[in-house]
């Protein structure tokens with residue numbers, strides 16, 4: 152039997168296993184929201200107690216969240232087939248596998264230990280590059296500049312682990328160096344941070360959410376030129392909602408009333 156990959160990740164970095172597992176679990180369902188054979192394969196080859204995340208709402212929540220970011224990235228690629236997508240805090244995300252159109256360029260950025268794990272499963276190609284580093288230190292931005300414009304920056308479930316000052320630095324340096332491009336990330340409100348010890352998946356790790364943001368429009372004041380183009384709660388983005396199976400469409404309006412759903416927003420900005 153081939154030996155499984157051991158993981159040696161910091162507390163925040165370990166959270167990358169939650170959305171990976173979410174996509175693998177979803178793929179096993181008879182009518183899955185996403186089919187992600189790569190996630191299934193990775194989960195099967197990593198030595199980790201994934202089952203501890205079973206039963207919580209976060210797994211399907213992470214799938215729904217990913218669908219919204221996929222939708223925005225796909226929309227960008229439809230308009231700019233040879234543009235560059237920058238996946239910040241990529242973890243073991245398989246967005247490139249889901250959305251590659253054969254002509255786009257792609258950068259995956261993550262902290263060194265997460266990137267070491269990622270490199271065991273993914274390889275650089277002419278159009279796809281993995282970079283090791285923090286979104287807060289700007290060294291990686293020069294590498295982005297070497298790829299073709301325009302750019303779409305996506306940070307899914309990443310900035311919430313930074314403190315506000317670092318989240319602001321990260322956003323400001325992207326917006327100031329790449330004006331006129333797009334940036335998507337999620338904001339989690341104070342309600343979630345206050346109740347994070349009850350979060351069904353996070354409480355099984357030692358990661359801490361640090362940046363609370365109740366109003367994604369606040370980010371517009373961080374850097375001249377940033378504009379909030381779209382913001383929705385999970386499962387409420389109209390193009391994604393339309394594609395959901397009927398039971399989800401029926402349930403979603405009620406779920407959206409939950410305080411955790413109201414405090415959790417997916418946002419698309421123009422830089």
Ligand SMILES: C[S@@+](CC[C@H](N)C(=O)[O-])C[C@H]1O[C@@H](n2cnc3c(N)ncnc32)[C@H](O)[C@@H]1O
Nearest residue numbers: 164166167170240241242244265285286307308
């Ligand atoms: C919840 S995981 C999300 C992973 C991935 N975005 C996904 O949706 O599957 C959080 C990710 O943020 C990364 N991360 C945390 N702080 C970071 C930083 N300062 N710079 C870059 N990545 C960071 C972690 O290593 C981890 O991969």
